[in-house]
Amino acid sequence: MDDVNIGGYQFMEATTMSRDRETRSEQGTQALSRNSAASLFGSERGSDVPDNTVGVITHDDPIFACRSVDVFYADKQAIFGVDLDIGRNQVISMIGPSGCGKSTFLRCLNRMNDTIDIARVTGRIELDGQDILDSKIDVVPLRARVGMVFQKPNPFPKSIYENVAYGPRIHGLARDRVELDEIVQTSLERAGLLKEVKDRMDQPGTGLSGGQQQRLCIARAIAVSPEVILMDEPCSALDPIATARIEDLIDELKENYTICIVTHSMQQAARVSQRTAYFHLGYLVEVDETDKIFTNPSHKLTEDYITGRFG
């Protein structure tokens, strides 16, 4: 399982949490609008987080529009009313200390949290205007549109070819073998792996090096031509050279895909992303252009984090 760290929330004051929940339940069937979520912000929460997310949460051409997203693991709330637009064909990075909920939020975007029994997501997440949290939405096509790359490279224990061909095959994207071969070739090419593996496509994907495996996972994700690729700390298990390759790749991929990347490395966020969102204890504290966040953050928590005072 990916590191879904909910331990961090033990720092939250119990009273705050329970009051939060009461407010939620009082609202009952009433839709959770931006305004009602806003009423929860502020001094009531008993922490340094701001009343509202600082910076610019909106985007001119959003592919994702998230409004007052809450995530609960059983009784513990992990994400508190996150509002965020994710722009089309750009890279947005999510940073923050361990357990701040950035991975949890990322996993909401293709409903991977459904795989955790106790997880519950409320609010609205619109993908091109359609609420994907709606229980009527089928997660299979959603995950074909929103691909994911995980922290630890996790190629299937099959051949390199089969790894990339799996997605197109289950979604029926290729009519015949020739077309499938083509998809596999282009995906590997785009992931910058084709040159290294073209002579050993029938060898196990697990036999590649860590960086190659991660690029194979990226190739596997783009083989189903998604619109968005979610990356959950894709470089945390890689050495600097492999990391650099993945970062170059992200730069190239943003031409065609929207990329959301969770990272612990602020340098990486600064290098690859156009926008950066800073999460703190489940709250989205600040979101803005990456340049602005790293040169002139508006909120003290953000500044403390990027200057390395904690985290």
Place this chain on the structure above:
Amino acid sequence: MSNTNSTGRDAGTGLKATNRSMDRVQASLRRRYRAEKRFRAYGLISVVVGILFLFVLMASILAKGYPAFRQTFVTLDVYLDSAVIDPEGSRDPAVLRLADYKRLIRNSLQEIFPDASGRSERRKLVALISNGAPFQIQGLVMDEPSLVGQTLTLEFPASADLDMLMKGHIDRSLPEAERRLSDAQIGWVDKLVEQGRVHKRWNKALLSNGDSRDPEMAGIWGAVKGSFYMLVVTLVLSFPIGVAAAVYLEEFAPRNRWTDLIEININNLAAVPSIVFGLLGLAVFLNFFGMPRSAPLVGGLVLTVMTLPTVIISSRAALTSVPPSIREAALGMGASKMQATFHHVVPLAVPGMLTGTIIGMARALGESAPLLMIGMVAFIVDVPQGFTDPATALPVQIYLWADAPERAFVERTSAAILVLLAFLIAMNSLAIFLRRRFERRW
């Protein structure tokens, strides 16, 4: 000045403190190493004791069971007297079948020992040859009636008593009344040996016959076939049911009170004494459903119920050991739950499932208690030809033979145990082989 002094003193005491703690570490180090050595010695002793017991057990079974694979045969010249077999010369199969072949053997023996006279002497003489011998002649004559009137040189299995004498299990120094063979019989045997008519041969009957009251005719083939039919039923039912249950419980079922309850009960069932499953089989399969008694089908059903928990638990363990990252990868690609499970998770769990199933099968093969309850403990001479024929199983056959008073059955019991052990070892090796084989797929 004073400052430098104080720091110097501090450093000194610090050094001394380090020395003292190092002494303590040294002292405790010796203690720690001693404890480690002691622990290793305990472990080694346990292993040696275990191996010793195993060795003693295997050696005693081998020593007792090995002679059973050799059987004493007596060569006799038999005159197929048409006056005895078929006085009317009709060569009618019905007549040939019912003819008194025992008399032919008696005649042939009397030719060798003309001194044996009187009914009791003659009976003692015939008792040297197996009761199966007349059937051997009957078979020959039925197959080829033209043999009647000729003299054939045939090898007959010796009776169990003669066999025991040849194998040294009958003490000649005992008083005659306490021996299975009388002085006269021993004299005849010695003479037969002198004439070179007694040989030891490979005991084919042991592996190819069904059970018999006569040890020299008794074999385990009926029990082997009974066990085989039972295991087929068990495998065909318990593997699919067990794997399906495991996959559902592990991958699809919601975690709630009901599934918890089911899980606890499965774990408990695995620990239920096997005879209880026999009682269940008796109550449900025989009394309620009215299935035939002593049938491998019912035995297989009972063993299925008994092995299911083992198969389910080991299959679930195999599924749990598949890294969750594989599931996430598949689900993240947009595979449905079912595709993720059957394309990626189950194939990786198959070796573990197979191992668990074969271990369960091996346990079922060695099980006798539940079979006692459903009538598979009966004395059955015929080799079963199907799933509903009366049959016994190997362990039950061992139990039956162990109960028999004849000395010859003692070595056959051990021989049957050897056969059972051979099957168990073969099955476990297969399990290991399959696991290695499938795991090699990266």
